[in-house]
Amino acid sequence: MTTDPPVPPGVDPTTPSPARLYDYYLGGTANYASDRLVADRLRDLIPELEDTAWANRAFHQRAARWLARQGIRQFIDIGSGLPTRGNTHEVVLAQVPHGRVVYVDHDPMVIAYAKAFLADTGAVTMIQADLRDPPGVLDHPSLRALIDLSEPVGLLITAVLHFVADEEDPWRIVRQYAAALAPGSYLAVSHVTGDSKPPLSLAVCRDVYARSSQDIYPRTRAEVERFFDGLEMVSPGARTPPGVVHTGEWGAEDRARADSDGSRWLYCGVVRCP
Ligand SMILES: C[S@@+](CC[C@H](N)C(=O)[O-])C[C@H]1O[C@@H](n2cnc3c(N)ncnc32)[C@H](O)[C@@H]1O
Structure with missing residues (x-):
């Protein structure tokens, strides 16, 4: 039987949270019985759930590595999630030893775990802030202590915009971030879609998140493309054309193999910012 971890201050272990659900899909232990109950229900219908999470996580890691190789030294990771294998700072610092990474999340579970996990090296920090408040994120004193916004930044907003409703205009929020970044900055986004999924799987996915602390809003290809309007889409190499692709395909050695059921979620x- 799985034992629940201690409950950090501010955390409600009885209501599933997107951060803990994702941790469970990735095989982590920072989750409670309430999370596992609904996640197991989702997995009954979507057996590719673990592959979905790892296809996204691997895209996040490949994007961070590729940006570091383009010369980006400072990174902001919004909706960073619970610490896992291959965290952003581990990927970045392996490429650029003097790199800096600021993690941003609103979930107190993430804050508690990240603070316990992150060594205080002066190169990495975690702030509690809400993605929907770009000034609250970008003007946070702890972010400003590490990130020089007059220099290019790698902004990672992966697997989080689907927790922002249309009414809150996630497209405007992304435009605000992109406009605040120095020329030559990059933005990496991933986003849940149901485009190639059975309606029942999509309905159960929505229902599971409706029982969690945040609803989920899967979007179509056209709606995801809108996040990149007016920005230059970049390609990580000849095998990936510039444009929106499924997570497994971006930068994959073998796109046909990477095009899995999980990746298609x-x-x-x-994009590169002008
Ligand atoms: C599915 S996880 C994604 C983790 C990581 N970005 C990745 O792609 O592997 C989504 C994370 O976004 C966070 N999140 C959701 N809404 C948020 C918001 N409005 N502001 C900040 N973080 C948010 C959740 O707490 C969770 O940790």
């Missing part, structure tokens, strides 16, 4: 793209 999320679109992604990377």
